[in-house]
Amino acid sequence: MGKFTLEEVNDRYVDVLREIGNVGAGNATTAIASMLGIRIDMNVPKVELLEAAKLGSAICPEDEIIVGIFLEVQADIEGSMMFLMKMDSARFLVNKLMGRDAEDEKEFDEMDLSALKEIGNIIAASYLNALSTMTNLVIMPSIPYIAVDMAASILSVPAIQFGQFGDNALFIQTEFGDDVMINGYFILMPEQDSYEKILTALGLSL
Amino acid sequence: MSKVIKVGMADLNVCKSPDIITTIGLGSCIGLTFYDPVAKIGGMVHYMLPDSTQMNSSANIAKYADTGIEALLRKVLMAGANRGRLVAKMAGGAQMFQVSGMSAVSNIGERNALAAKAKLRELGIRLIAADTGLNYGRTVELHCETGDFYVKAIGKPIKMI
Numbered sequence: 563m564g565k566f567t568l569e570e571v572n573d574r575y576v577d578v579l580r581e582i583g584n585v586g587a588g589n590a591t592t593a594i595a596s597m598l599g600i601r602i603d604m605n606v607p608k609v610e611l612l613e614a615a616k617l618g619s620a621i622c623p624e625d626e627i628i629v630g631i632f633l634e635v636q637a638d639i640e641g642s643m644m645f646l647m648k649m650d651s652a653r654f655l656v657n658k659l660m661g662r663d664a665e666d667e668k669e670f671d672e673m674d675l676s677a678l679k680e681i682g683n684i685i686a687a688s689y690l691n692a693l694s695t696m697t698n699l700v701i702m703p704s705i706p707y708i709a710v711d712m713a714a715s716i717l718s719v720p721a722i723q724f725g726q727f728g729d730n731a732l733f734i735q736t737e738f739g740d741d742v743m744i745n746g747y748f749i750l751m752p753e754q755d756s757y758e759k760i761l762t763a764l765g766l767s768l
Numbered sequence: 769m770s771k772v773i774k775v776g777m778a779d780l781n782v783c784k785s786p787d788i789i790t791t792i793g794l795g796s797c798i799g800l801t802f803y804d805p806v807a808k809i810g811g812m813v814h815y816m817l818p819d820s821t822q823m824n825s826s827a828n829i830a831k832y833a834d835t836g837i838e839a840l841l842r843k844v845l846m847a848g849a850n851r852g853r854l855v856a857k858m859a860g861g862a863q864m865f866q867v868s869g870m871s872a873v874s875n876i877g878e879r880n881a882l883a884a885k886a887k888l889r890e891l892g893i894r895l896i897a898a899d900t901g902l903n904y905g906r907t908v909e910l911h912c913e914t915g916d917f918y919v920k921a922i923g924k925p926i927k928m929i
Contacts, residue, residue: 615778615816615831624792625907627922632865707865711922714777714793715905718816719864721777722796722876725816725831 583607583734586689604738618714631682638699641752697763780813794860796877804849818883833883861900897929
């Protein structure tokens with residue numbers, strides 16, 4: 563086991579994550595724009611480092627319902643990743659994809675959830691591709707898993723993952739959109755030795 | 769009027785009648801309470817991980833089942849609860865994503881619940897109610913006037929255990 567902790571994260575690693583966020587969001591934007599047939603712009607992503615125990619309220623109030631898409635990753639890097647969206651963003655994307663009125667507020671059915679899973683899958687793959695390209699490491703994502711629940715409950719998953727080897731968590735916030743801005747949050751959770759692999763591949767070993 | 773005391777993630781606190789102690793949106797974490805029905809004193813810990821001894825970072829004792837439950841016990845006793853009368857209830861320990869079981873966190877909810885049972889057995893405190901597992905988030909409340917423990921989940925009726 564390595565001794566890597568996020569407390570030792572330096573500015574250059576945050577820069578690298580921001581770059582992964584940038585390229586990943588760029589890829590995701592292109593993919594979603596062509597899938598939905600709309601024009602989409604994106605903003606520069608923000609990388610945030612915060613206390614793992616505060617993750618539950620990092621993107622919205624703890625009891626607000628959000629959508630979380632979770633994938634496990636393996637091959638050169640082992641771990642998992644999450645992509646999170648607030649309900650308004652998720653609704654907008656599903657309604658677009660299903661050809662419904664943008665304001666439609668009906669509850670998600672099975673079809674909607676599987677559409678969301680697919681969107682999450684595309685977005686996740688976009689980020690993982692960016693990471694893979696930058697590090698030259700092979701990264702294989704699992705199928706996507708979805709949960710629609712309270713923010714604190716969904717965010718307990720990354721909080722616990724980060725909590726295992728420190729008290730801080732890192733996530734990337736991206737915004738893309740056209741008339742409506744889609745707010746997405748990307749969380750990469752490599753296992754401890756995989757962190758070191760990523761850092762080494764980037765020439766940033768501690 | 770009763771006050772509502774909020775417990776965050778990796779946090780614990782005590783509560784006296786008529787107040788209510790709550791934690792919002794438990795996922796794989798566990799919200800465990802102690803309650804003395806005579807003194808009407810209770811407390812809650814919201815821990816994230818089952819075992820502090822396997823971790824290389826254990827600065828926050830409320831983060832782990834073993835150290836968190838012990839710390840909660842000390843705190844409710846200090847607040848005036850009687851150890852012999854204490855009973856425990858808990859909720860949470862869900863598996864938020866139905867993953868195949870490859871990663872270390874895939875069964876963390878279940879391990880969190882088991883850790884509580886082991887610790888309570890060791891301390892000799894009875895677990896009289898639990899609502900754990902499955903795949904959804906829970907908000908819980910302990911009402912210190914009655915000892916009632918409420919579990920709220922999205923799209924489900926409120927449960928009292």
